[in-house]
Amino acid sequence: MGERTEHLAGIVLRSVPYKDSLSMVSFLGPEGLFSFSARGIEKPTSKGHFLTYQLSCCDVLLSVSSDGKRLSFKEGAALSVPDIRDDLSRGVAYSLAAEATSLLVREEDGPEAFRLLSSFLEAMKRGEEPLTAAAAYLAQLTRLIGYGINVDGCAVCGRKENIVALSFQAGGFLCADHADFYARPGALYLKEIRFLSRVDLAVPFPRHLETGEAKKAIRDYARHLSTLTGVELKSIKLLTAV
Ligand SMILES: [Zn+2]
Known part of the structure; x- marks a missing residue:
């Protein structure tokens, strides 16, 4: 045989x-x-x-x-194979994506996660700004595994106008009526968070994030994932060097 x-x-x-x-x-x-x-x-x-x-x-x-x-x-x-090009941000982006995928993706997420990861690798190959690509990948992977936040309207009432705050713990954006006690990170950051969850990794990005904003978004998502899943992404530590 x-x-x-x-x-x-x-x-x-x-x-x-x-x-x-x-x-x-x-x-x-x-x-x-x-x-x-x-x-x-x-x-x-x-x-x-x-x-x-x-x-x-x-x-x-x-x-x-x-x-x-x-x-x-x-x-x-x-x-x-991933092309690091002696670039620290590229190395960090690849490392974050690899670690998050191997620790967070479950059996049932497999085929969808494969499509998302392939798109991230394409984005890196195209030369997109690495931290923007990594932040978008993390945001979309978070949604894929069922821990996404509401970036369309207020997480409490669904209202789309007058969004002023963001709380991962409360489930996403918050309108002025429901923003008491929550962080108000500013309109630009809220816009970036929405952009990261929606941008299509498979096609050229219309723009990219400033390094500081991208790092903040990556850290916010990593903290959110750690709270909900207990998984600590060690690659986050590399961000301090970028
Ligand atoms: Zn509200």
């Missing part, structure tokens, strides 16, 4: 060495999340070394165990 194999395309979320020379690779493809084992990939000379690069897009051929439960890497190739 011939060995069963499966050919798949997708994006590496992370690879973790676990025993002997085996690593477990988490992968996000058009059909969703899955993982497979790969031998020896930590070695720079290994033919599968590209699997250690977070967010590289690849084609892989996997062999399937006879019970169909275990997948292991046979061969494959990277189609594209």
